[in-house]
Amino acid sequence: MRRIFLILFVLVLLSGLVGGGWALREYRAFLDRPLIEQGTARIWLPAGGTLSTVVGDLERLGLTRSDWRWRLLGRQQGVALAAGEYAVDPGMTPAEWLSRLADGQVVRHRFTIIEGWTVAELRAALARDSRLRREAGTLAEETLMARLGCACPAEGRFLPETYFFQRGDSDFDLLSRSHAALNETLAAAWQERRDGLPLDSADELLVLASLIEKEARVAAERSRVAGVFVRRLQRGMRLQTDPTVVYGLGPEFDGRIRRVHLRTDHPWNTYTRHGLPPTPIALPGRAALDAAAHPADGDALYFVARGDGTHHFSATLAEHNRAVDRYIRGRR
Incomplete structure (x- = not known):
């Protein structure tokens, strides 16, 4: 009998050793085996989620099996998981x-x-981004700006840049960061502005920067365009810039400016009114704000688009009219 028990004990021991060896090999292979060979998978861990939650998602994607190996790994690493x-x-x-x-x-x-x-x-682009949680999409502009702590029009009040976020952040979170960045950049530009500008406030600098942003498509021309606008303001000349007319027309604009548009008065029409428009007409970037604060010196009072993104600058009306004949009427 004792011999039988000894044989059984040896068999059980050998079985355990064999099983343990197999389990060890399986576990080591599990640790070394990539979850995915090609492409990228995305897993969402909700607040309060556990290791079994995300491993279950991996299993549903066919990337692993939810078994003892994950439980052992979790106990070994002893980690607390962050949602996201x-x-x-x-x-x-x-x-x-x-x-x-x-x-x-x-x-x-x-x-x-x-x-x-x-x-x-901007708001239309945010509405199309399904990765952002909706919070600001249905807010009226006045309500949105009030929540941002600004008793100001929304136009121009968000800094164009690339912003990083994680899934679960809201459109309001992103707008809040962009608005804060604009305020900081605008304050710095106003503080460092050139002396003698015909501007009474940082808000006016922002408006001027928005005009520069819409007119200067070539980076090298931003400060030259700013110089033309500043000299015209200093001399009491109307700015006469087409983008302000287009902005005032809103949805009525069909892509082509006509003489009737230039003659139709509205608050943003710089052909019929002196000075800056009452609000920005677009979101100006850092370079446009810097150009507004540091316009180039010179004698040019006019510019006309050449049709290739650049402008011809003129010091006299006669020269400007010749440029218009060449670059505008010539194209027609």
Whole structure:
């Protein structure tokens, strides 16, 4: 009998050793095996989610099996998981991915506000971005700006840049950051402005920068365009810039400016009114704000588009009219 028990004990021991060896090999292979070979997968871990939550998502994507190996790895690493969206990159092992979750290395998305957009174009682009939670989309502009702490028109009050965010952030979060960036950049531009500008406030600098943004398509011309506008303001001349007319027309503009548009008075029509428009007409970028604060010296009082993105600058009306004949009427 004792011999039988000894044989059984040896068999059980051998079975355990064999099973343990198999389990060890399986676990090591699991640790070394990439979750994904090509492409990238995205996993969302909600607040309060656990390791089994995300491993279940991985299993549903066919990337792993939710079994004892993940439970053992979780106990070994002893991590607390942070909520958010996580990427599974090619070649990433289970331990590497779990470390990413523990470190809170969430996916960062980007949203770019384009220089020269109107605030309406900005809000339309935000509404199309499904990665952002809706919070500001239905707010009237006055309500939106009040929530941002600014008793001002919304136009021009958001700085064009690329902003990074994570899934779950709201459109209001992004607008708030952009508005704060604009305020900081505008304050710096106003503080560092050239002496003698015909501007009474930073708000007027912002308006001027928006005109420069819409007129100067070539970076090298921003300060020259700013110089023309500043000299015209100093001499009491009307600015006579087409983008202000287009802005005032709003949805009625069909893509072509006609003489009737230039003669139709409205607050933004710089052909019928002196001085700056009452509000910005677009979102100016850092370069346009800098150009408004540091316009180029010179004697040019006019400019006309050549049709290639650049302008011909003129010091006299006679020279300007010849340029118009060449570049505008000649094209027609």
